[in-house]
Amino acid sequence: MDVLVVGAGVVGSATGRGLSKLGHRVRFVDTSPGVVVSLASEGFDACLPTEYSKQNFAPRVAILSVPTPEMPDGQVNLSYIDKAAQFCANNVVGTNADDHVTIVVRSTVPPGTTRSRILPRIAETVGSDPGSTYSICFHPEFLRAVSADEDFMNPWAIVAGVEDNRSREAIMKLYEKIECGVMFTDIETAEMIKYASNCFNATKISFSNEIWNLAAKLGLNGNRVLAIARNTAEGYWNQTYGTLGGRPYGGTCLPKDTSGLLSFAQRLGVDMPLLSAVIEVNDRMEAMADDGEVAQATIAGPYREPSPALAEPAK
Numbered sequence: 555m556d557v558l559v560v561g562a563g564v565v566g567s568a569t570g571r572g573l574s575k576l577g578h579r580v581r582f583v584d585t586s587p588g589v590v591v592s593l594a595s596e597g598f599d600a601c602l603p604t605e606y607s608k609q610n611f612a613p614r615v616a617i618l619s620v621p622t623p624e625m626p627d628g629q630v631n632l633s634y635i636d637k638a639a640q641f642c643a644n645n646v647v648g649t650n651a652d653d654h655v656t657i658v659v660r661s662t663v664p665p666g667t668t669r670s671r672i673l674p675r676i677a678e679t680v681g682s683d684p685g686s687t688y689s690i691c692f693h694p695e696f697l698r699a700v701s702a703d704e705d706f707m708n709p710w711a712i713v714a715g716v717e718d719n720r721s722r723e724a725i726m727k728l729y730e731k732i733e734c735g736v737m738f739t740d741i742e743t744a745e746m747i748k749y750a751s752n753c754f755n756a757t758k759i760s761f762s763n764e765i766w767n768l769a770a771k772l773g774l775n776g777n778r779v780l781a782i783a784r785n786t787a788e789g790y791w792n793q794t795y796g797t798l799g800g801r802p803y804g805g806t807c808l809p810k811d812t813s814g815l816l817s818f819a820q821r822l823g824v825d826m827p828l829l830s831a832v833i834e835v836n837d838r839m840e841a842m843a844d845d846g847e848v849a850q851a852t853i854a855g856p857y858r859e860p861s862p863a864l865a866e867p868a869k
Contacts, residue, residue: 557615560584561618562583564702572706581613583603587602614655616642616656618672635661642676656690656724665745709732712736715740765783803836812829816833
């Protein structure tokens with residue numbers, strides 16, 4: 555299958571390399587001459603946007619993997635994804651042999667961006683809504699920068715937010731040689747999954763730093779504390795623990811121990827803003843439960859809920 559990768563940074567290059575290994579014919583497009591030359595030296599088909607030719611290449615899938623960096627005010631800079639979408643609208647839609655291309659957004663974007671911003675830009679340019687000539691989906695990546703190529707070939711999960719069977723079939727075709735199920739959702743859910751994944755990672759790191767700081771104040775080895783706690787705290791070793799939203803924590807231990815440690819740290823002059831926020835969020839959830847605003851909320855103790863079998867083989 556012909557696959558166009560727009561944006562050949564860490565994610566784009568790993569995606570393109572991996573798809574090439576899986577037997578797809580890949581072409582890279584990137585605005586950096588250095589990136590293009592580097593990929594070409596490896597034997598890949600790569601070009602600048604101004605050099606792109608529609609001849610002899612009719613992609614069934616176009617993957618947008620351009621940067622979405624932070625702006626000074628903290629908002630996401632979507633200018634690169636806008637340009638990538640415009641490039642596809644101008645150069646890709648309508649060139650496939652079967653007159654259909656699936657545009658796959660792989661860049662991290664706020665929920666709602668694909669449908670409310672990227673799709674209208676394409677539709678306005680080509681003069682039609684998704685259907686016979688193109689479709690659009692969101693396909694988040696979970697690649698680590700230090701091992702992106704390896705992670706692509708050995709994924710923990712493959713997630714795709716799709717709206718029609720053409721997109722679904724295209725994603726399945728991309729990964730038919732990968733032994734990992736594909737989890738399909740709607741587009742906005744897939745966009746949110748990416749942020750949930752990264753923000754959880756960031757939160758876990760900050761939690762460890764808060765514990766480390768308090769331990770250091772006490773003259774303790776914080777990393778020793780954390781190394782053992784990851785074997786004793788169910789939130790570490792039980793993959794599903796605490797992953798069902800809308801339920802405040804309760805029981806006899808969690809409320810008193812979170813408040814107790816925060817008070818203890820404050821008396822020592824150690825600031826623990828994350829732990830303070832944990833308590834604040836739980837207080838809000840309890841209030842919502844009391845007001846009936848949270849469906850099936852419970853203030854019971856720890857709970858386990860198995861993950862549903864959402865993935866289907868890409869065969």
